[in-house]
Amino acid sequence: MSDDIYREIILDHYRNPRNKGKIDNADVVIHDSNPLCGDQIDIYLNVVEGQIKDIKFDGKGCAISQASASMLTEMVMDKPLTTAKDISKDDILENIGLTNLGPARIKCALLSLKVLKMGMVKYYTDKEPNTAEEMEKDSNLF
Amino acid sequence: MQSSELETNKIRKDFPILTRKINGKPFVYLDNASTTQKPLSVINKIVDYYSLYNSNIHRAVYDIAEEATNAYELTRKKVCKFINANSPQEIIFTRNATEAINLVSYSWGRQNIKKGDLIILSEQEHHSNIVPWQILAKEKNAEIKYLKIDETGNLNLNELEFYLNNHNNAKLISLCHMSNALGNIIPIKKIIDLAHTYNIPVFVDGAQSVPHLTTDVTSLDCDFLAFSAHKMLGPTGVGILYGKKKILEEMDPFLCGGDMIKEVHKENTFFNDLPYKFEAGTPNIADVIGFSSALDYLNEIGMDHIRNHEIELTKYAIEKMSELKQMKLYGDINLQNRGGIISFNLGDIHPHDLATILNEHAIAIRSGHHCAQVLMEKLDVSATSRISFYIYNTKEEINIFINALGEAIRLFQL
Numbered sequence A: 001m002s003d004d005i006y007r008e009i010i011l012d013h014y015r016n017p018r019n020k021g022k023i024d025n026a027d028v029v030i031h032d033s034n035p036l037c038g039d040q041i042d043i044y045l046n047v048v049e050g051q052i053k054d055i056k057f058d059g060k061g062c063a064i065s066q067a068s069a070s071m072l073t074e075m076v077m078d079k080p081l082t083t084a085k086d087i088s089k090d091d092i093l094e095n096i097g098l099t100n101l102g103p104a105r106i107k108c109a110l111l112s113l114k115v116l117k118m119g120m121v122k123y124y125t126d127k128e129p130n131t132a133e134e135m136e137k138d139s140n141l142f
Numbered sequence B: 001m002q003s004s005e006l007e008t009n010k011i012r013k014d015f016p017i018l019t020r021k022i023n024g025k026p027f028v029y030l031d032n033a034s035t036t037q038k039p040l041s042v043i044n045k046i047v048d049y050y051s052l053y054n055s056n057i058h059r060a061v062y063d064i065a066e067e068a069t070n071a072y073e074l075t076r077k078k079v080c081k082f083i084n085a086n087s088p089q090e091i092i093f094t095r096n097a098t099e100a101i102n103l104v105s106y107s108w109g110r111q112n113i114k115k116g117d118l119i120i121l122s123e124q125e126h127h128s129n130i131v132p133w134q135i136l137a138k139e140k141n142a143e144i145k146y147l148k149i150d151e152t153g154n155l156n157l158n159e160l161e162f163y164l165n166n167h168n169n170a171k172l173i174s175l176c177h178m179s180n181a182l183g184n185i186i187p188i189k190k191i192i193d194l195a196h197t198y199n200i201p202v203f204v205d206g207a208q209s210v211p212h213l214t215t216d217v218t219s220l221d222c223d224f225l226a227f228s229a230h231k232m233l234g235p236t237g238v239g240i241l242y243g244k245k246k247i248l249e250e251m252d253p254f255l256c257g258g259d260m261i262k263e264v265h266k267e268n269t270f271f272n273d274l275p276y277k278f279e280a281g282t283p284n285i286a287d288v289i290g291f292s293s294a295l296d297y298l299n300e301i302g303m304d305h306i307r308n309h310e311i312e313l314t315k316y317a318i319e320k321m322s323e324l325k326q327m328k329l330y331g332d333i334n335l336q337n338r339g340g341i342i343s344f345n346l347g348d349i350h351p352h353d354l355a356t357i358l359n360e361h362a363i364a365i366r367s368g369h370h371c372a373q374v375l376m377e378k379l380d381v382s383a384t385s386r387i388s389f390y391i392y393n394t395k396e397e398i399n400i401f402i403n404a405l406g407e408a409i410r411l412f413q414l
């Protein structure tokens, strides 16, 4: 099974993460960590008219958490911020090709999605508090 | 392969869990610093209590209550002997080492620590020997100093001496005798002697040392010692606080209620004598009784043999691990200065990924910050992988572990 997890594509995103770094003066910056593993993810977003114009992530942790963050940034770049609402746990697991992870490691894979959803809610909290509240309910992942 | 010290083939038969297969492979348990496995004698002792003489202690007069009380108190006597304390009155049962530390930070700390006082810890303490003191220090406006450790995990006694010379309000030193993250053993006797020349008490966090080294509180002369039964073949839910009788007598109670009182009136209460003053409410009777069988088991083998067995395994493992490319080992290389704990990192493989790969091989190791984030910051790593040994581990298991590391190297193309 390790052979299934640590495939070329995961190692590639782990060692050469896409969209890694910070955005100065980002519209949204959001951070979370996974207390069990100590994985950490920051997501930086620039949003123009509801579209994600730029996204970067920063963080440290295991190959699964870092590779899935890298892949997530590619998945949502130039998309409406609200798509974050519709991305499900299974979408992520399928996207990174890990559908049979144990419960402890699933948290690693989903950390970046959780942070992105938190970022979306944060962005809308000032602008449209009601929408933000709805989103928070909808996007309850864990 | 048995070690030259212990008959591991024979010992392993006493541990039912070691016959388990995981993913069809024999289970290799290398996370003993976290908790150890339990021999059948401990498991049976607990079953016997519940099957034959389950009753509350220190209260009723009927036969089985007396049996239970005697069995409970017998464990206290055995603990007293195991660490060579003066009297069973100096042995207090708590839930775990963490609660023992909290007991002292609460009772002794609130009576003795004042504004501007100094509490001395080190950078390699477990969170449970940091957080209770931090809370106390915040409450009292006291200060905490962390003795630095060098790259090999060793303390510098000159730094301690400097604090003691320059801070006449240093009030307590609290240190782990053996680090759970690196395995380093500190020169605790020297530290205690030095501290006592300044009349400063020393709290020893013995969670890692007591299970693996001979402990003699009388010759050490430490003021407090805390450890957990579950890290030395005993059940979970039992911790031990040793304290010098004179100090314990002067301390206020920690938790209050039944059992810790002599007389209760509407306006006031007379507290019970030691050790009961610190054991409020119905204790964990079954597991304390079970712990006595763990002590018997360790005594039967002998702590010196255990120590030598662990040195032998550690030496073997370090030799084999050092042959792997991109292996980074932490801690002192001198085996006399460390216990059977090895923290490491392999290339850029994150410890959690490594633990996942090893799990496929039915090998249980620990990965993460080991409740020692202050130390991890110091070492400038976010996590390490850790293996730790006990009496039932073998060189064969180390070989299995080394082969699995080879597999990880292949997967990650190191």
Ligand SMILES: Cc1ncc(COP(=O)(O)O)c(C=O)c1O
Binding pocket: B033, B034, B096, B097, B098, B099, B126, B128, B129, B176, B178, B179, B180, B205, B207, B208, B228, B239
């Ligand atoms: C050095 C040290 N101190 C304290 C503790 C806390 O022990 P417990 O969790 O049993 O209270 C541990 C346990 O890992 C430890 O290794």
